[in-house]
Amino acid sequence: MTAPTLTTGSKPASVRVGRRGWAALAVLMLPVVLVSVDNTVLNFALPAISEALTPSGTSLLWMIDIYPLVLAGLLVSMGSLGDRIGRKKLLLVGSAGFGLVSILAALAPSIELLIAARAALGFFGAMLMPSTLSLIRSIFRDRDQRRLAIAIWASGFAAGSALGPILGGILLEHLWWGSVFLVAVPVLLPLFALAPFLVPESRDPNPGRLDLASIALSLVTMLPIVYGIKHLATDGVDVVGVASIALGLVAGAVFVHRQGRLTTPMLDMALFRTPAFSGAVLINLLSVVAFVGGLFFVSQHLQLVLGLSPLTAGLVLVPGLITMILAGLLVVPVAARVRPSIVIPVGLVISAxxxxxxxxxxxxxxxxxxxxxxxxxxxxxxAAETVSNELILANAPVDKAGAASAVSETAYELGAVLGTATLGSILTASYRNAVVLPETLTPEQQTAAAETLGGAVHVAGQLPADAAGALLESARHAFDSGVGLSAWLGCGLIVAAAIVALVSLRHVR
Incomplete structure (x- = not known):
């Protein structure tokens, strides 16, 4: 049995799909794995980038944050665009751009150009993720099959995250830091070869026009809020930080108001009036903030504090990431019999x-x-991510799968931004306040060592043994004091997500 053609929005002759539908899922997993590999590979390349390009602490955070920030700002727009022009078409365009920019990122000679390349990766990456999840929603109409397909999709993130540290460790031990960006090229080649034949095109049969004002408002909402959070965490409370967050909130309110007035809105705000939909989105957001923020400080602790090589540090995290894959798959039969208001909170308490x-x-x-x-x-x-993502798609019409998928992905990517912007900025501020620098350092060395732990390690390599040892001991102690605080904040976020699940999903069977 082949996957039904889905360009008209009509009801397919058979709801369940056969081998070709599952083969299409395998192809759609390629960009999913790629994006997750890209995220964790970069975390393990941070020490090498810090030493090679000597960025400031703020530049290092922007290098990490600009990719998910642009991604999150454009996901809803790109999801809506895919509904209009065709989700498979948008997936192929995004894949081509992502591959080309990955090569440019690998060759970036400065932190400024690397930040620019990461922003371009976010632009093309925004075309990938809503397309994959919305195509899955369109292909798998049977809910049991769709729940398993989404579990496999979610496990693809974890699989890529598990592969990223190992692959990154191997590359970083033998090649320069830019090699981690070149992983995209061999992953995307099979996509171009197989997607035109295996993945059916799908789109909204009545898409309406693309609203440029809504696109601009979505960006003006995201950028100032994240910048304001980063500014407050690193520079303290001042007019700039508060005004940035206020600007983003005002733009967000205008965006919501505009969507309610449009005949064919870019994002149907009525979706959020369904508790299962809005609750699942918030659960995703909070749990990802905690998880990505944890990866930011743990990857550096393993390498720069415990002195492990990139490969060994990656292997330390592999059992947890494999557990994430298995949990996402094994929760499928459980979720068919047990209420999500029980499954999700129990899982999140374990994480807390x-x-x-x-x-x-x-x-x-x-x-x-x-x-x-x-x-x-x-x-x-x-376990929680599989169930919450399935709830998001199950509570959205199939012809709006792109927009609903974009909301799910926006929660994920916004969580990634806030994870590094909040936990990462708090960690950076704690490090700056606690580190004690030797008086013999030059002004340039003082600036580098005071910004990041990676900078302190780089400076220590230029000092005599006694001074280097004193600097490293102080820097590592200062860093770990921030790790403890960030961990408690992450724990609180996960507990908050569990409470949201208990309240918002209590009537969902």
Whole structure:
């Protein structure tokens, strides 16, 4: 049995799909794995980038944040565009751009050009993710098949995250930091070869016009809010930070008002009046903030504090990421029989225990301890993400699958931005306040060592043994004091997500 053609929006002759539908899913997993590999590979390349390009702490955070920031700002727009011009077409355009810009990022000679390349990757990446999830929604009409397909899709993120540290470790031990961006090229080639034959095109049969004002408002909402959070965390409360957040909130309110007045809105705000939809989106947002923020500080702790190589540091996290994959798949039969208001909170409480254990150590946790904590973290979040993503798609009309998928992805990418912007900025501010620098450092060395732990490690390599040892001890202690605080914040976010699940999903069967 072949997958039905879905360009008309009519009801397919058969709801369940056969081997060709599952083959199409395998092709759609390629960009999913690519994006998740790209995220975790970059985390493990941070020390190498810090030493090679000597960025400031703020530049380092922007290099990480600009990709998910642009991605989050454009996901709803691109999801709506895919509904109009065809989701497969948008997927192929985005894949071509992503591959080309990845090569440019690998060759970037400065942190400024690397930030620009990461922004361009976010632009093309925004074409990829809503397309994959909305195509899955269109192909798999049977809910049991769709739940399994979404579990596989969600597991693709975890699989890529598990592969990223290992692949990144191998590349970083033998090649320069830019090699981690070249992973995109061999992953995208099979997509171009197979997608035209296996993946059916789908679109909204009555899409309406594309509203440029709504696109602009979505960007003006996202950019100032994230900038304001970063500014407040690093520079304290001032007019700039508060005004930026206020500007973003005002633009967001105007965006919501405009969508309610348009005949064919870019984002149907009526979706959010369904508690299962809005609750699932918020659960995704909070849990991803905690998870991505944790990856930011744990990857640096393993390499720069415990002194592990990139490959060994990656292997420490692999058990937790594999657990996330298995949890996402094994929760499928459970979710068919147990209410989501039970499944999701139980999973998230397990994750909160893992995060809390890191907080109890005050950040001074061993590699074995981190491995165990990440197993608990992956177990809960893997199960919760599968169920919440399925709820998002199940509560949206099939012809609006692109927009609904974009909302799900926006929650994920906004969570990634806020994870590094909040937990990362708090960690950076805590490090700056606690680190003690030797008086013999030059002004340039003082600036580098005071900004990031990676900068301190780089400066220590230029000092005599006694001074280097004193600087490293102070820098590592300052960094870990921030790790403990960030871990407790992550624990609180996961508990908040569990409470949201209990309240918003209590009537969902």
């Amino acid at each position: 225990v893992g995060y809390g254990a890191i907080g109890l150590t005050g950040g001074a946790v061993s590699a074995v301890g981190i491995a165990i904590c990440f197993v608990l973290l992956g177990l809960g979040i893997g």
